[in-house]
Amino acid sequence: MPSKGYPRMLRRGERFNPLEVAKQTEEIVCRESSRKYTSFYATGVYGGIATGYTVGCCFRCFFCWTDFSRDYPELYGDYYTPEEACNNIVKAAKRWRVKKARISGGEPTLCRKHLLELLEHMEGRGEVELFILETNGLLLGADESYVRELTGFKKVYVRVSLKAGTPEAFEARTGASREFFKLPFKAVKSLLDHGARFHVAAMSDPRIMPLSERRKLIEKLAEIDEFVAANLEEEVCDPYEATIVRMSYYGVDPVKFFGGSSLEE
Ligand code: SF4
Structure with a gap:
């Protein structure tokens, strides 16, 4: 069971230490070298990719599309060893005739x-030529040796998804205290320094991120590397069921939001 005060859906103004939440989440979703997954399948993104859907994250983004296993990790999923998870992902890849794979849903870098x-x-x-590691960058920014270990794998391609361009917006949107804002950017720098194959994405949907903040985010990335900044992938927020519930809980009217209004944070 999670410890008292374990964060679930984010309420406006709530904040926590995301490294602590990462540890608490790992206590629930990792068991020795096994990790909890809810399903294995293939989907059309990236031109077709086999996916293991993992449980648990260290952020609580109010716009998150992941199902409710993010908020209640103790209630969802079963433990799979690395070999079992690999076999299930490869089985999905063969069944759907795709050559790419990933783990999605929760944060893949938990359970190192x-x-x-x-x-x-x-x-x-x-059967798998490319493994796309989608991450919020927190744990890679917190420990450079993790990045070094990842670059030892030939098939790994990393996609870091940034959530904000200022410490205040980072805290407001993810629940993670603002002093941790720099860690995902540090991950980008480490990936670059270690010659990893990667690109950066950002939840820069103008309904969530004001243009002035988007500019700051791009400037911050350009300080690390101009090519990385120029190739930023910009994410759009979609009305998944869990997103709508989380938005309402956070105090954003999803009807107005998806009707086109921007947010005031
Ligand atoms: S959007 Fe990504 S980083 Fe944010 S809570 Fe959801 S899974 Fe975690």
Whole structure:
């Protein structure tokens, strides 16, 4: 069971230490080298990709599309060893005739031992040519050695998704205290320094991120590397069921939001 005060859906003004939440979440979703997943399937994004849907994240973004396993990780999923998870992802890849794979849903960099062992298994599987690691960048920014370990895998391509361009907006949107704002940017710098294959995305949907903040985010990225900044992938917020519930809980009217109004934070 999660410890008292474990954050669930975000209320406006709430904040927490995301590294602590990462640890608390790992206590629930990791067991030795196993990790909780809810399903294995393939989907059309990235031109077709096999996916293991993991449980648990260290942020609580109010616009998050992930199902409610993010908020109640103790209630969802089953534990899979790295080998079992790899076999299930490869099975989905073969069934849907795709060559790419990823873990999605929660934050893949939680349960480090699981991820690294899973990637080792993936390296030996000819059915998968590319493994896309989607991350919010927190844990990679907190520990450079994690980035170094990831760059040892030939099939890994990292996609870092930034949530905000200022410390205040980062805290308001994710619930993670503003002093951790710099860590995802630090992850970008480490990935660059270690020669990783990666690109950066941002939830820069103008209904969520004002243009002035978007500019700051791009400037901050350009200070790290102009090419990375120029190739920013810009995300759009979609009305998934969980997104609508989280928005309402946070105090944003989803009807107005998806009708085109921008937010005031
Ligand atoms: S949007 Fe991503 S980083 Fe944010 S809570 Fe959802 S899964 Fe975690």
